[in-house]
Amino acid sequence: MFHAGCNLPGAVCQDPRFIGGDGITFYFHGRKDQDFCLVSDSNLHINAHFIGKRNANLKRDFTWVQSIGVMFDKHKLLISAQKTSTWDDNLDRLSISYDDNPISLPTQPGSKWDSHIPPQVTIYRTSNTNGVIIEVANNFRVTANVVPITAEESKVHGYDITEEDCFAHLEVAFKFYNLSDGVDGVLGQTYRSNYESKIKANAIMPVMGGAHKFRTSGIFATNCLVSRFGKMSMHKEIVVAGS
Numbered sequence: 001m002f003h004a005g006c007n008l009p010g011a012v013c014q015d016p017r018f019i020g021g022d023g024i025t026f027y028f029h030g031r032k033d034q035d036f037c038l039v040s041d042s043n044l045h046i047n048a049h050f051i052g053k054r055n056a057n058l059k060r061d062f063t064w065v066q067s068i069g070v071m072f073d074k075h076k077l078l079i080s081a082q083k084t085s086t087w088d089d090n091l092d093r094l095s096i097s098y099d100d101n102p103i104s105l106p107t108q109p110g111s112k113w114d115s116h117i118p119p120q121v122t123i124y125r126t127s128n129t130n131g132v133i134i135e136v137a138n139n140f141r142v143t144a145n146v147v148p149i150t151a152e153e154s155k156v157h158g159y160d161i162t163e164e165d166c167f168a169h170l171e172v173a174f175k176f177y178n179l180s181d182g183v184d185g186v187l188g189q190t191y192r193s194n195y196e197s198k199i200k201a202n203a204i205m206p207v208m209g210g211a212h213k214f215r216t217s218g219i220f221a222t223n224c225l226v227s228r229f230g231k232m233s234m235h236k237e238i239v240v241a242g243s
Helices: 151-157
Strands: 011-013 017-019 025-027 034-041 044-054 061-072 075-081 094-098 112-114 121-125 131-136 140-147 169-176
Touching: 044 169, 061 140, 061 169, 075 131, 075 140, 075 169, 094 131
Parallel strands: none
Antiparallel strands: 011 017, 011 169, 017 025, 034 044, 044 061, 061 075, 075 094, 112 121, 121 131, 131 140, 140 169
């Protein structure tokens, strides 16, 4: 079952199922154990680390997003799902760090952490465990949940998930406040005013290709081919809606 926000623009859920800023749903599989640029703008860069399993019947991996690395100004934010074998809803498998410092939140809804200095970063829990909302003032907001692959999902999709690893992963929903019209990345490009989707929307699984353009060398690397981070943008800024 989807968490709130998974059916709105800015969503990255399941294996991974995206909803672009243009409202079009697509899949981007990437490759397991590699990092890909989701959003790259002059003052915002978001990478995702993919985990997964090789599917012997397909020419691709089954993949999920395990962590999100976000860079803005001179700051770094890491949101990760911790590896776990048997899932327990009462155990928190969500890990967050800001500028390499771990963030600890009490396990109760509404628990809050604030950076206290600009840029204002606010983090608060949406549930006892495995759910938060993180907001960076005038830049972005992300709702993040850690979820497992259930036995039913594994059976339906042929994931062959074992008791050694339930492939805990993130489901995230972004809202952006200040993107430029030069933004790029798997998700970011769909927010440009002149973006024209090449996704075959009538396909059973509409897939976005071009993974080589978005591959990057690490969760905090900005060396993907479409990187815009740290570059002056000559494009007008656009206000975009999301989750």
